[in-house]
Amino acid sequence: MTTATAPLIRRPPTATRFARRPAGRIKRLRERLIETLLFLAAASSIAITAGIVGILFFESLAFFKQVSLVDFLTDRQWTPLFDDAHYGILPLLSGTLVTAGVALAFALPVGTVTAIYLSEYAPHKVREVVKPFLELLSAVPTVVFGYFALLFVTPLLQRIIPGLPGFNMLSAGLVMGVMIIPYVSSISEDAMKAVPMHIREASYAVGATRFQTSVRVIVPSAMSGISSAYVLGFSRAIGETMVVAIAAGMQPNFTWNPTEPAATITAYIVQVALGDLPHGTIGYQTIFAAGLTLMLMTLAFNIAGYFLRKRYREIY
Amino acid sequence: MTSTTDIKAIIRRHRTRDAAFAVLGMVCLLVCIATLMALLVDLAIDGVGRLSPGFLTSFPSRFPGKAGILSAWVGTILVMLVTALAAVPLGVAAGIYLEEYARKNWLTTIIEINIANLAGVPSIVYGLMALGLFVYQFHLGQSILTAGLTLALLILPIVIIATRESIRAIPGSIREAAYALGATKWQAIKHHVLPYSTGGILTGVIIGLSRAIGESAPLITIGALTFIAFLPPAPVQRTFPFVNFDWLASPFTVMPIQLFNWVSRPQQAFHLNAAAAGLVLMAMTLAMNGIAIYVRYHSRKRIKW
Known part of the structure; x- marks a missing residue:
């Protein structure tokens, strides 16, 4: 059954x-x-x-x-649209690195100090008032920053540095720096806020000041997050287009001097796109080769950032 | 041996450094705020004189005094419409999948890493992709449709991340309560998870759109024209079927491109136009950010778990 x-x-x-x-x-x-x-x-x-x-x-x-890869990487001239065409990426690369360098030399220290101040020093009320301003700064369209760089910062700098050309990488880089401060500071601040309170208290308990605690305890503990803020800042600085296209000029110029005008990779792409290049010509293809260079630079930095983050990761 | 006076000196020195750093921090903050103020004031001083109803209702012109931003703001609104219609369904659906359905496997991991990386790709690279793919492979032309789709791809990571964060904030007990009453997974999402996370998703969408509205590099790259003295065909018409999609294929310009065009001319009178256009663009961006803050505030206030 x-x-x-x-x-x-x-x-x-x-x-x-x-x-x-x-x-x-x-x-x-x-x-x-x-x-x-x-x-x-x-x-x-x-x-x-x-x-x-x-x-x-x-x-x-x-x-x-x-165009051979060797020419692309070693030729010191970038004149793809001239009769005597040269396809050396170096002038565009130097323009990109100099503007990004100026921007980061300004944005990384200021952004980090701002982040430390907001996370460790600022009273609650100050933070409440200041944070919306920083958010507002990051919401300003980049063309407006370009306008500001060309027509406000450059004339200002010309008073300090006589003979500064109307287009220059210094003013574009500085304005770009201001533009990326909010990104750097907000991500760094989040990383510092995430450091547990007891670590801070232990530091204060042995008599450290806020400054000593910030620099020797909080910043090293938050290094993983801070390094990703730096990598993001770098990506934004080399990928930024409108500020450099407006304020740094569009002439490729192989120089490391920030007071000179020079085109960046992005400015070159804009310049070509503004003209009317027929599809399929080598001139049209140059913007993709330039774009690929930009993409590979961003990628290289992101990978470096990944290993940095891994190296500095703290587990509480 | 360190004497008491030595120790006092050390303490004093550290206190001074501490105070000096506090001052340095405030100076850095002030630099940011002062720059923002200088930017806004400079823009206002230059541009306010050109702001008039005529400026909003005129086409660009060779004569700076007659030029206006009619085609630019109409173009911006139409492009934003396409961007929102493409990015919102796609981004929200992707966010729902990753948060509610995705199993922990290599494919999900790749998708997640990929979205994080896409958020860091320079905007001009999206423009190159759109030029090669949308314009020359799919033959969509240098149109409002291409522009809207390009910007949609650009803000997709923002929408996905915002959707995931606001869905994650909903307690699991809500879903379990729905399942207990016999709801399927999708019913639980449609009737509970999505309605409760609308505020957060909307905030993310508006933040994304406010970023897209100021973007010009990718649109210049796809070949947007800088001088447009006509309007796209109207989306609505009097005769049947009352809606018209011809505007999607129309050439266009948008606010930031118009601004760029004016600022890159040598004549100072055009710079004043650029400042006025910048003011309007800033007002649009600020209004969107304001709405986002309002929505975030209200959606948080209304729901208590």
Whole structure:
């Protein structure tokens, strides 16, 4: 008898089976369909990356069929649109690095000090008042910063440095620096806030001042987060377009002197895009080769940042 | 042996350094705020004289005194419309998947790393991608549609991250209560998770759009024109079917591009126009940020777990 009843018990009662099945199947199908659609939306982000990498590589490949990589990396002139065409990325690279260097030399110290002040020193009320201003600073459109650099900061600098040209990398870099301070300071501040209170208290208990605690305890503990703030700052500085296109000029110029005008990689792309270059010509392909260079620089720094973060990661 | 006076001297020295650093911190903050103020005041002094109803209702012109931003602000609104319609469904759906459905496997990990990296890609690279893909592969032209989609991809990571954060803030007990009443996973999300996280998602969307509204580099890269003296076809019409999608294929300009065009001209009179356009653009950005702060504040106040 037991062998006959066992399979019966395993099956659900027939009434519920009949009542549930038709509606249940549609429901399950619909659930599966929705999950698939949502998955496709999430996976589309990979398609975007594939699109970016694919287009940059595809067009750059066509470019490097006509220009050798050695010329690209060693030629000291970038004149792709002239009759005597030279395709050396160095002038654009120097422009990009000098403007980014000026910006970071200003933004990293000021941003870090601001972050330490906001996290360790500032009374609650000061923070409440100041933070919206910093958010506002990061919301200003970059063309407006460009306007400010060209028509306010440059004339100001010309009074201090006589003979400063109307387009120069110094003013573009400084304004770009102000622009990225909020990013650097807000991420660094979050990292410092995340350091547990007892670590701070231990430092105060042995008689350290706020300054000693900040510099010797909080900053080293938060180094992982601070380094990702720096990497983000660097990415923004080399990828920024409008400020340098407006205030640093559009002439490629192989120089390390920030008081000279020079085009950056991004400014060159803008300059070409403003003209009317036919699709498929080498001039058109240069902007993709330039874009690829920019992308690889950002990537290299992000990877470096990843290892920095790993190196400094603190586990409490 | 260090005497008491030595120790006092050490303490005094450290106190002085401490105070000096506090002053340094305040100076740094003041530098930021002063720059912001200088920027706003400079813009206002230069631009306020050009602000008039005529400035908003005129097309750009060779004569700086007659030029206006009509085509620019109309273009900005239409491009933002496309951006929002593309980025919001895609970003929210991706956020829901990653937060509610995704299993912990290599594919999910790749998607997550990828989104974090996309947020750091320079905006001009999105423009290059759009130029190669949308303009020359899909033949969408240098149109409002291309521009809107480009900016949508640019702000997609912002929307996804905002969606995930606001969904994560909803306690698991809410979902369990829905399941206990027989709801399926999607029913729980549709009737409970999404409505409760709308405030946070909306805040993220507005922040994303306020970033997109000031972007010009990717749009210049896809070949947006800087001189547009006409309006795109109207989206609504009097005859059947009352809506018209021709505007999607229309050439366009947007506020930041118009500003860039004016600021890069040598004549000073155009610079005044640029300042006035900058004021309008700042007002648009500030209004959007203000709305975001309002929405965030109210959605937090209303719901208590």
